Amino acid sequence: MSSIQELQKMIHENAIDQGWWESEREFGTLIALCHSELSEALEEIRKGHGIDETYYTDSGKLVGVPSELADVVIRVMDICEHYGINLESTILEKHEYNKNRPFKHGNKIF
Structure with missing residues (x-):
């Protein structure tokens, strides 16, 4: 299994x-491309x-929410690798920091 860092490098190279x-x-x-x-x-x-x-289109393209979320992660990894x-x-x-934040920090509805 690849680490996130290794995957980031492979994605950017591609x-x-x-x-x-x-x-x-x-x-x-x-x-903006991440937003899209x-x-x-x-x-x-x-x-x-x-x-x-x-599901797949007639041309064989993988589509659906999981695929689009994967595209977001791929774009983010590409950006991160480009900028070092x-x-x-x-x-x-960030995860370690978030574990110590107060319950529903910020008191926002969502």
Whole structure:
């Protein structure tokens, strides 16, 4: 099994090989692309598909909420590798911090 850090490197290398980094990409555009993947996940629900439903188009493309959420993670990993962010260590550090936060910190409804 690959570590998050190893997977991050593989994902970024694939993005380079596929031509997505032939020129520098604006950070705001990269974030907007993450948003678009989340919107695509929401659209799957709006179309009536189940949250855990995966299916394939006629061309063989994997689609559904799980696939769109995977696309979000792939985009985030690609961004992190490009900018030299160790996502794995940051996730672990943030998780440790979150474990000590107060119950429903921030007192927000959602």
